[in-house]
Each structure stands twice: as C-alpha cells, then as structure tokens.
Amino acid sequence: MNSAAPRPAVSVVVPCFNEQDALPEFLRRACSVLDGIGVTSELVLVDDGSRDRTWDVLAEAAARDSRIVAVRLMRNHGHQLALTAGLSVCRGERILIIDADLQDPPELLVDMMRMMDEGADVVYGQRRQRDGESLFKRATAAAFYRLIGRLTDVQIPPDAGDFRLVTRRVLDLLLAMPERHRFIRGMVAWIGGRQVPLVYDRHARVAGESKYPLAKMIRFAADAITSFSVVPLMLSMTIGWIMAGLGFCFFLYSIVGWLNGHTMPGWTSLMAAVGLLGGMQFLMLGVIGAYLGRLYDQSKGRPLFMIRDIVGGPK
Structure with a gap:
C-alpha cells in the first residue's frame, strides 16, 4: 500500500x-x-x-x-x-x-x-x-x-x-x-x-x-463500565459503610443483651453475620480487582x- x-x-x-x-x-x-x-x-x-x-x-x-x-x-x-x-x-x-x-x-x-x-x-x-x-x-x-x-x-x-x-x-x-x-x-x-x-x-x-x-x-459490559465509570468503586465504599454500621449495631445489641443477663444462643445469627460480611468483602474486593487488573494491563505498555x-x- x-x-x-x-x-x-x-x-x-x-x-x-x-x-x-x-x-x-x-x-x-x-x-x-x-x-x-x-x-x-x-x-x-x-x-x-x-x-x-x-x-x-x-x-x-x-x-x-x-x-x-x-x-x-x-x-x-x-x-x-x-x-x-x-x-x-x-x-x-x-x-x-x-x-x-x-x-x-x-x-x-x-x-x-x-x-x-x-x-x-x-x-x-x-x-x-x-x-x-x-x-x-x-x-x-x-x-x-x-x-x-x-x-x-x-x-x-x-x-x-x-x-x-x-x-x-x-x-x-x-x-x-x-x-x-x-x-x-x-x-x-x-x-x-x-x-x-x-x-x-x-x-x-x-x-x-x-x-x-x-x-x-x-x-464487554465490564470493559464499558470500568472504562467510563468509578461508580462501582464508590458503591463498594458505600456498602462498606452500611455493613460497618450494621456490624456496630449488632455489637451494641450483643453488649446490651450481656449487661441485661440475657442468654444469647448466637450460632445462627453469628454465622449469618459472618457469611454476609465475608461475602460482601469478597464482592467488593472483586470490583477493586477488576479496576486494578485493567491498570496492570495498561501499565505494561504492550x-x-x-x-x-x-x-x-x-x-
């Protein structure tokens, strides 16, 4: 040509x-x-x-x-x-x-x-x-x-x-x-x-x-969203604050129950809380990982x- x-x-x-x-x-x-x-x-x-x-x-x-x-x-x-x-x-x-x-x-x-x-x-x-x-x-x-x-x-x-x-x-x-x-x-x-x-x-x-x-x-949708929006990152922070607030409320509820002498079986609620918090943490880490992975690919300069x-x- x-x-x-x-x-x-x-x-x-x-x-x-x-x-x-x-x-x-x-x-x-x-x-x-x-x-x-x-x-x-x-x-x-x-x-x-x-x-x-x-x-x-x-x-x-x-x-x-x-x-x-x-x-x-x-x-x-x-x-x-x-x-x-x-x-x-x-x-x-x-x-x-x-x-x-x-x-x-x-x-x-x-x-x-x-x-x-x-x-x-x-x-x-x-x-x-x-x-x-x-x-x-x-x-x-x-x-x-x-x-x-x-x-x-x-x-x-x-x-x-x-x-x-x-x-x-x-x-x-x-x-x-x-x-x-x-x-x-x-x-x-x-x-x-x-x-x-x-x-x-x-x-x-x-x-x-x-x-x-x-x-x-x-x-393709993931590339589009991560290329033009930081909303998922901001959403992960928002969810983190919400989960921290729920955890703090659960902590206060446990302390009040202990002070009042109530017996708290705890196993089901504890496992539910741990599962919910753990699942949300891994989800948010995945969102952050998606952005970091794209930064890593870009930084190689190929x-x-x-x-x-x-x-x-x-x-």
Whole structure:
C-alpha cells in the first residue's frame, strides 16, 4: 500500500472474524455503494485471527479491486482492537465503521454522508428494530444501555453500536486514546462535537453466527463500565459503610443483651453475620480487582494489536 497516495474521501473499516460466508455479499453491496457515491474511497477489512477462509477471501478481493485493503492480525485480539487496527490503517477524510454481517446496511452511508455535509462530526446508527435477535439478547442489550447511562457522566446513545460515520478529526482524537480495554462507541461519545443519530431497522445476519455469546457480552459490559465509570468503586465504599454500621449495631445489641443477663444462643445469627460480611468483602474486593487488573494491563505498555500482513490498496 502506498502511504503517499492522495487521501480518499471515504474509508469503510470492517473488522472480520470467521466471516467467509458473509463476505462475498458484503463486498458486493459495499462496493456497489462506494461506486454510487461518486467520491474516492477505500475499503479496509481486518482479519482478526479467523480460523476459516476469511483471509483468503480478503486477499483475493484486494487483488481484484485496488480500493480494498486487507489487514491480517497476528492473532485474535477481539472486535474492539481489530477495529482499532483498521482505523489506524485507513486514510479517508470520513470513516464508516461497520461489521461484515450486514446487520447494518452499508446503503445507509449515502444518508450519513448527507447528514455530515450538514455539519455533523459523527453520524451514528440508532436501532429502531433488531431483527434476528432473541428476546433475551434484546432485553439484556436494553438493560445494558440503561445501566451505563446511569453509571456514567458521558451521554452514550442508547441502542447504538459501533456503526457510525466519523470525521478524520474525530478519528485522530480517538486514536490518540491509549486505552487497552476499549469501548469505542463510548470513547467517540466522550470526544463530543456534533453527534446526530440516524434511526434504522437492524437486519438479521446474512450468514454465520453471532460473535458475541453471553460470556463475551459480559466482558464487554465490564470493559464499558470500568472504562467510563468509578461508580462501582464508590458503591463498594458505600456498602462498606452500611455493613460497618450494621456490624456496630449488632455489637451494641450483643453488649446490651450481656449487661441485661440475657442468654444469647448466637450460632445462627453469628454465622449469618459472618457469611454476609465475608461475602460482601469478597464482592467488593472483586470490583477493586477488576479496576486494578485493567491498570496492570495498561501499565505494561504492550502494543494494542500486532499486524501480520497488509495487502491491496493503491500501488
């Protein structure tokens, strides 16, 4: 790839993990959209350590179309870091972030471009309907957005994923943030500027299966909360004061009973108190450990991602 080539007007950045079945249709539709907008463009696709033929599909596409840049990471880094790798490689003045599963229609780029022409710094897709997702997935997603809205001072739009169009200025500010545990939609919201929604209906996956099972969703939510809120830490202190107050009251109750000569069997109440206090202590230590673990990871200063190959782009 020639880094001295003129900067394209639009870059489309796509993290991919085991998307061999979805990529042909995605590439067809995305290239059709880029053909129709009438400006210079590039399509940056990142293979995040896929175990299927994703890289072969990307390399073949890059050989056919000079607009396509295929990036292969050394191993699987996860969606947010793979996306960061693609954002670091892309060169466009405007950058569309989208996944390869076609749940977010690439055709909406036309409307996003128009809204950015009217002065928006960020145009983010806000889901009105989520086809192909279970009731549990929709309910937990809604609960997550409501929870993080209450825990953080940053106004993170509800029902909005990473699907968005950003300006180069916003992207440069985003790339300047060194966080390892990244929550990109929250980081973009934190930057500020004029951010406007584009309401749309989210489609079912065109092929393959979700890359966010329950365990990954929980880790992603933990990264989001610990990245943008210290409320859990403050809550642990509040609970600590409450438990200390309850313990002190129990102590006074025991002393008064002893002074009045009452016999106190004590075993059940003592074990209940010890169990409650011990359980709360371990819970709060876990909260503190989550923050310390992220500080430890950050302090090592290792690269956020490692790129193995980049093929395609202007010669």
